[in-house]
């Protein structure tokens with residue numbers, strides 16, 4: 001894969017797909033700028049070479065056309081700030097005459113941020129006409145939007161065909177390299193920790209991991225489907241009733257492949273999902289009545305932490321409980337601490353996007369693990385062995 005290190009951007013206008021899909025509060029203030037920070041090295045390289053950068057991104061999920069709250073104009077001043085005061089222009093549309101004019105007038109060392117690509121419904125369909133219009137804005141195409149690389153959209157994929165010169169940005173390259181390192185290093189023990197709400201979202205990655213890992217730790221809501229499938233009583237805990245056969249099949253496959261499947265022995269249970277609600281600890285085979293599991297229990301934490309601390313490769317995707325509520329975040333915190341400990345002892349640890357990445361960063365462990373991925377869905381698809389359209393288009 002060609003990267004931006006293979007290109008001298010001097011005098012060139014780079015059309016760069018970034019992933020600036022950051023959360024904004026009611027006052028349009030950025031509440032977490034990790035995704036913007038992650039693009040800085042790529043943008044600096046382009047500008048330092050003597051080039052200029054025209055940025056495309058989506059933000060949120062606008063339904064039909066422009067919506068004020070999803071406008072990328074809210075990001076302009078922060079982008080300038082994190083780029084060390086670089087001049088950032090803004091175009092009110094990602095294609096068309098205003099964008100073309102501003103792109104043509106852009107000077108070396110400057111940035112032009114375009115309006116949300118998803119204000120065009122065609123974007124998500126990978127529309128070629130829209131992509132062709134986008135392509136008029138730059139001389140070189142750079143994709144640094146790992147979080148969107150699994151989508152064959154106009155700005156992530158289709159647009160690439162209109163460029164002779166195209167390359168991966170540093171973030172995209174780093175994400176792929178780190179994912180490869182986890183899957184291919186061969187270091188042992190390899191421990192994967194899967195959590196979150198649903199097995200159904202993670203079946204393919206779990207199946208792939210069963211061929212690679214020594215330990216598979218399962219926490220979060222998805223564990224209750226396993227206990228129910230084994231004949232346990234799980235009270236009101238979240239269960240995917242149509243996935244119980246699959247859970248039994250995964251248990252059988254893990255055994256056949258010699259993978260240690262660690263399900264949580266116990267849970268913190270409650271009757272109300274709210275801070276301050278009464279909680280108990282229950283064995284996961286016997287959660288009674290209207291009690292429901294909302295976090296892994298103390299025994300499970302101990303077993304999980306011991307297993308993680310002894311590992312050489314750690315992959316973590318998905319929280320161990322409803323970690324958004326501090327009372328139910330202890331299991332997720334214990335796992336984060338164990339991953340940090342393993343990393344300190346020399347393990348390579350990758351935190352896969354979404355909620356587990358947010359948890360690790362908010363607990364202050366972002367720089368104490370080997371790599372925090374910016375891509376949830378994209379990372380899982382890549383690790384499942386699928387070719388990402390955004391990466392393929394650069395080939």
Ligand code: AMP
Nearest residue numbers: 196197198220221293294318320321322
């Ligand atoms: P996912 O997007 O599949 O990684 O799921 C993340 C979500 O799962 C988070 O919002 C958690 O609050 C939720 N979650 C984790 N454990 C539980 C649980 N025991 N019961 C209900 N929701 C949970």
